[in-house]
Amino acid sequence: MSAVSVSPRLSCPFCHRTVAPRALRLHRWWHTSRRRDGQQQEHVTLSPAARYEGSLVGVPCVYVHRACGAYTTMPVEIIRSYLANPFLYGDETFCAGCSDYVPHRDCFWETGQSLQAYFDALRAAASPALRARAHEHYHGGVDQ
Ligand SMILES: [Zn+2]
Numbered sequence: 001m002s003a004v005s006v007s008p009r010l011s012c013p014f015c016h017r018t019v020a021p022r023a024l025r026l027h028r029w030w031h032t033s034r035r036r037d038g039q040q041q042e043h044v045t046l047s048p049a050a051r052y053e054g055s056l057v058g059v060p061c062v063y064v065h066r067a068c069g070a071y072t073t074m075p076v077e078i079i080r081s082y083l084a085n086p087f088l089y090g091d092e093t094f095c096a097g098c099s100d101y102v103p104h105r106d107c108f109w110e111t112g113q114s115l116q117a118y119f120d121a122l123r124a125a126a127s128p129a130l131r132a133r134a135h136e137h138y139h140g141g142v143d144q
């Protein structure tokens with residue numbers, strides 16, 4: 001009787017479905033390919049169970065890119081992901097006016113605070129345990 005080898009399956013950080021390791025590269029490539037508006041098909045998020053579940057009252061969600069003046073709305077699933085883990089994303093965000101990713105320091109919430117200052121504050125307030133795993137989180141856990 002021979003043992004059947006079962007390849008481990010990984011959870012995709014974009015769609016949270018399980019994917020065979022062999023298929024991950026192509027699967028991931030599709031998620032990060034650009035739509036006609038310049039935005040990635042999908043962005044990394046935390047699995048629904050791991051997202052921030054509290055109220056979003058008072059949480060900023062619309063930002064302006066000063067260089068072009070366009071306003072962009074932050075998707076709720078991304079807001080709930082970075083509130084739970086502010087290390088999940090890098091220092092760029094999508095601008096609907098530029099159809100591209102632009103630096104956080106050039107974008108401002110309606111409150112006037114820059115996204116860079118906002119994320120710096122969230123990261124500074126993060127638990128030491130979360131901070132220690134920041135690198136791992138930033139890469140979505142399955143970067144290879
Ligand atoms: Zn996926």
Ligand SMILES: [Zn+2]
Binds near residue numbers: 065096
């Ligand atoms: Zn712009």
